[in-house]
Amino acid sequence: MPEDLVFYTHPMSRGRIVRWMLEEVGQPYRTEVLDYATTMKAPGYLAINPMGKVPTLRHGEAVVTEAAAICAYLADAFPAAGLAPPPGKRAAYYRWLFFAAGPLEQAATNKALGLVVPEGREAMAGFGSLDAVLHVLEQAVSHDRYVAGERFSAADVYLGAQIGWGMQFGTIEKRPAFEQYWGRIGTRTAALRAKAIDDALLPQQKPPSPVTS
Secondary structure: OOOOEEEEEOOOOOHHHHHHHHHHHOOOOEEEEOOOOOHHHOHHHHOOOOOOOOOEEEEOOEEEEOHHHHHHHHHHHOHHHOOOOOOOOOHHHHHHHHHHHHHHHHHHHHHHHOOOOOOOOHHHHOOOOHHHHHHHHHHHOOOOOEOOEOOOOHHHHHHHHHHHHHHHHOOOOOOHHHHHHHHHHOOOHHHHHHHHHHHHHHHHOOOOOOOOO
């Protein structure tokens, strides 16, 4: 029997990205919904993720944190799902997966917090500017059907979720290229199923800070 998959999350967190990835993978998993003020900071959970945040994935004895890392891990752990290109053909896959986890995430978070990089200090921020990030992102989702080519992958889950979430909450402009890309992937059966699962959990949970999960 495969090792158990245990998913620690909150329905208003980046755990939604991992839920989508888990539904794409199609393996059985158990969900542990944590509360921001209590169980997420409890000693038992801090022993699993010392940051005291979600999402976290436990696969047997392995523990993986950070949504992008979890997506990449699941794609490798369950290759039959076809969510990663073959080894040796992953340049675009890695590039855009970690572009979304780095520059895009940082730029969008800064905008949500109302932070502006001082003029002339853009190089220190890593992402440069939000305008630069969005320009590159627009090009990335315009070349092929999916960000790493003609095949849907874990990079689309992570980057696509960032775009969909960003457009919903105003940290990413609703440019036609973004809307078209999100329209291609956000209506996938696994994406809709994951959204329904998390939406059903919302009435039971307290709202979190949108940038600390």
